[in-house]
Amino acid sequence: MSSYLLPLLRAALLCACALFTPAFSADAAPKAPPPIADFFDNPAFSGAILSPNGKFLAVRYSNDNKRDRLIVIELATNAVKVVAQFTDRDVNRFEWVNNERLVLDSTDKTIGAGDVVYWPGLFAVNRDGSNFRQLVQVSGNFVQEHGVARNVLSADHFLVEQKGAQTSDDVYVTNPKRDGIDQSGDVKYVNLIRLNTVTGRSETVRRPGLARAWLLDHKGEPRICVTRDKNTEAVWYLDPASKEWRRIATFDAYLGGKDAFSPLAFAPDGTFYVLSTRGKDKQALHTFDLATGQLSAEPLVVLADYDFSGSLITTRDKLLGVRYLSDARSTVWFDPKMKALQAAIDAALPATVNLVDVPARAEAPWVLVRTYSDRQPGRYMLYNLDTGKFNPVGSTHERVDPARMAEQELVRYTARDGLPVPAWLTLPPAVPAAVPAAVPAAVPTAVPTAVPTAVPTAVPTAVPTAVPTAVPNAHRKNLPMVVLVHGGPYVRGNEWGWSADSQFLASRGYAVLEPEFRGSTGFGSKHYRAGWKQWGLKMQDDIADAAKWAIAQGIADPKRICIAGASYGGYATLMGLANDPALFKCGINWVGVTDINLLYTGHWSFTSDASAGFLKYGAPTLIGDPVKDAAQLRATSPLQQAARIRQPLLLAYGAADRRVPLYHGKKFYEALKEHNPSVEWVVYQEEGHGWSLPRNRIDFWTRVEKFLQRHIGTP
Template sequence: MSGHLPHPIHLLRIVFLCACALLIRVAGAAAPVAPPPLADFFDNPAFSAATLSPDGKFLAVRYNKDNQRDRLIVIELANRDVKVAASFSDRDVGNFQWVNNERLVLDTTDKTVGPGDERYWPGLYAVNRDGAKFRQLVQASASFLQDRVVSSNVLPANHFLVEQTGAQNSDDVYVINPKREGLHGDGDLKHVNLLRLNTVTGRSETVRRPGPAMGWLLDHKGEPRICITLDKNIQTTWYLDPANNQWREIAAFDAYLGGQDTFTPLAFAPDGSLYVKSARGKDKQALHTFNLSTMQISAEPLVVLADYDFSGELITTRDKLLGVRYLSDARATVWFDARMKTLQEAIDAALPATVNLVEVPAHAEAPWVLVRSYSDRQPERYLLYNVDTGKFNPVGSTHERIVPAQMAAQEAVRYKARDGLAIPAWLTVPNGARNGGGNKLPLVLLVHGGPWVRGGEWRWAADSQFLASRGYAVLEPEFRGSTGFGRAHYHAGWKQWGLKMQDDLADGARWAIAEGIADPKRICIAGASYGGYATLMGLVNDAALYQCGINWVGVTDINLLYTGHWSSTSDMSSDYLKYGAPALIGDPVKDAVQLRATSPLLQAARIRQPVLLAYGAVDRRVPLYHGKKFVEALKEHNPDVEWVVYQEEAHGWSLPKNRIDFWSRVEKFLQRHIGTARAGDER
């Protein structure tokens, strides 16, 4: 640990007043002559996180000055006194959380190197809010991976902080210790140990497991109460009964395929009630309670959404359930507490154009709440709100150089696929383009990865906003197979890679043409991971629709997911490839004909459009051989191929220099192929 304390007043002005300057710039910004610089979208932020102490008297902030190392700063809100609690000369502060009102725990990262050049593991450290009693709890050197204590009460490097806070009334936290197969611990995950760790003494105690644990849930008092185990394809949920301190099974499901009565434990309320997500045989998941005595899910949901599966979290104090935060098209909160409902209304009235998420201290002894505020045009910013005075104090913005007035509007839309299925999507268009903006726009059809995830929500996103700032409309479909939109929508995507999932994308592009948004002669398909696969299959299946394609870290052959390659090892587990992937993607034996027909690698000769390909050399999710084999096959028939490998990167770009380089290539590539009307074209 190194560094020195800057003058408190100077640092206070950095942290508290940078957002004031942002607000002034937003209010008085004139129409830009040139689009915002690319780095404004993809650089690392100076300010990146903030959270209140349990009593609400202190604010912990992760911040760097002049693009130096991220530090952990603590501000005493009553007098605005500022302390640097932790900083490192060779690393950045990573995740952090309050242990109690006096103490914090944090891990580290190194934002100057990519995954392939990492020298350290995250480690774990604890420190008082004034910088005193700094202690290392977990080693940060990968040479200490053996299962032994490497020095007095310092755990080996393969221990990681649990992002569950519990009661925050002791010096203890929990850490997890994943155990993997293989000589070097890089094989399949066998189980995950949970340890209670004292942040003052460094002493730890391992929690007894009921089986091969994969996940843990603490109750509201910070005690382990739920354990999820996995044996082959069976996921079992266990409850640690406080009456006898014994684990008992409360449910078992197919981990990959689910079932009618599946549920996901979410959180414990202060009264001990367990809240779960479950569809209870219906199409959409809702928020329910689970009776631990009768082992029954409540008949009536607490929160149910018409068009979305429930996804969210409980908002509690030490002794009360205040409300529930959930995600529909955007994030919102339903408050059960009348005082919090009134407070939310006051904050929303003062900040009418943004989503305003209120963080409440666990046992408030001060009048402050923390507000995370954002919109489609406004990157996330943090403000302190004084409930007594009704006044705001800006804290910081994650992208302080972005001017919201220069950003584009995003809207949630739905269109019909050719078989009648409704496909949700996110549409972002340059300013003014939806209302008499003149010529139809070049369109980037941006495909999310996964694919069994939800792709987006209503909020500012660097990739779509960057593309819109360069004059492109951006359509991001939640094609069948995407999660969050009900069981039927998810199941409709099973075994549909390159088939109906692909049709949903093409139907989205044709919808944008019919709506007068997209120029049919200027459409490019793009995406990462599964989105990269869909990009390549789009160029195969719908050659007349897409003028070009951009694939980064994308799957190029489904069979390669199963067979791999001698040059690298995938991080997909053998159980998933045995029990999950055959049903979700396709069985390599039973569906062999289909998998060959939907292989971009085997169909490479049919792709004649310009293609940009980018991969990370140390990617274990989609190893580099996917890209190498494909580019070799593609170049035999296609002279317009751009290929780049980022040697230190994995499954995505962690370094600003690589994000900026990649999106600079994207900008030039799109400009060449769909950005400027070609002479003689009819628009």
């Protein structure tokens, strides 16, 4: 192996060794907690993809804090070639066009969202670094870095996330068209364009209406188009026989319905797979008959406690299995050889989730394995099918020591009205003891409850036997705790795995509880719909009930609980302080909504990126109607309730935030500071809806650490 990647491989090998190395003895001197930068720096290694034939590995990597570059490794010889790098920006997304050519776009990891002056552009290059070509401009003021090229598309073109056929030089890009002369308004429709990565020639696909999303079939050809007109969403199918678009379904774009579905993928045999509840509580994986327009009566995969969310795993001629998310990510293999391979890899790596990626047309014995746990950040390894040996590639957080990370588990509690609510509990790591490092009590199990008779029975991956822990009960009792509230709110908050936020807080001695309150998605329609119009009401009760559950379990010290969160989580933080002052001793709100009406009315100083369609057709039902529910929105407005908040509070906002513009924070801070002297206010001028720059992430979490220590930390 070339010395270029040796530092990367050494770090990965150290992580691998940590999985099987005993931790320090019980009488070892306590260590200082891991540095904040270990959690919140940009990763040096950030991605790897096998070529369609499996002979080459493309890697995105930064050496010595320089720009992210694209590297290709020839696996037979371990020859390494840097094929793309820029002096003023970083390689961002990348994908194989075919076995000889790659496509990539760019970003700039040194600036925040407010300082971005160009779009990502698009470039293509051969795997040996030759024939580099710019395909899409990076800004309105186009500058060609590698020579002048013809047929360069304007900057508002973006690579699709789906893989193409990978048998030609073509890829697909999208071109959103927006309202307004300056194209700064809401998206009206999205064009799909076929683009040749060698010549730069492009051809726009004929669309059936106001297209919002596109789906390619397994041959890489456009086959499904989703259109939206006001609040009506329609799904169209491009019939290969007639070459005409045919509408196959319509439903409410924001609220769904019994017959609503989401297109997922086409299998190699042409079967169309979709996601739908089909009138039941849990979303499941179904097939859709394009001839009759009917969903399958029975699902291919349905999970007992979760909505199905996942993807098909295929080669170019066969459906191998399905990858999905329950508490953790898992794979059901329909192919017996892949099922046996998964069992062998799980036996070698028993303490982690191990996700296997296979090349589309394998001509080499390699598969790529992404492995992780609650204590172990993601790392990539190559597995040789002939020798049965692993070859480490890289880790996303090289400096993180799994032995010093905390366990995470999914717990369930009952809200005051009887609704069961899932939550993620992360407890501080134990005083060093003779326990194998990074071995969880058990890797979460993800068992589907139904599979079709047409395919082999879907067996979940092996789950290791629980490993006893040497942590004394006293270590898990009466802890200071942070209730961390996810944003959205109509999304899933978390999954089993390593998380920088919760692991950092746990490393400082705090228990962390992350409730999947009603309205969170992924846990069925009943759980989701129970959150409609419940901002500050039953959604807020769920969060308070989570803290009360932790107190009843003896986990949390009732006098040392802080509530924290971003976006909607910031809103819930403020309402938690107002509604439950005896429960929450302090709060941390970053980029949080402070008044629901501001989502509708906005302000002259900055425009929110919430679409007009969502505000007109979705938000009144999901959040509340600004006219019909005016009294409720006032009662659940942190801005209107500011006088009730007396606890210490940390407020942080991005000056360039378009999701929750800065005026949310400013108005609330002005209303609060008159009667609350314990308010810390910080604005990151170049940031948007969250912190993109390591220096700002490190600064923010340093403030969080000091804030928590002052108010709920151990004396």
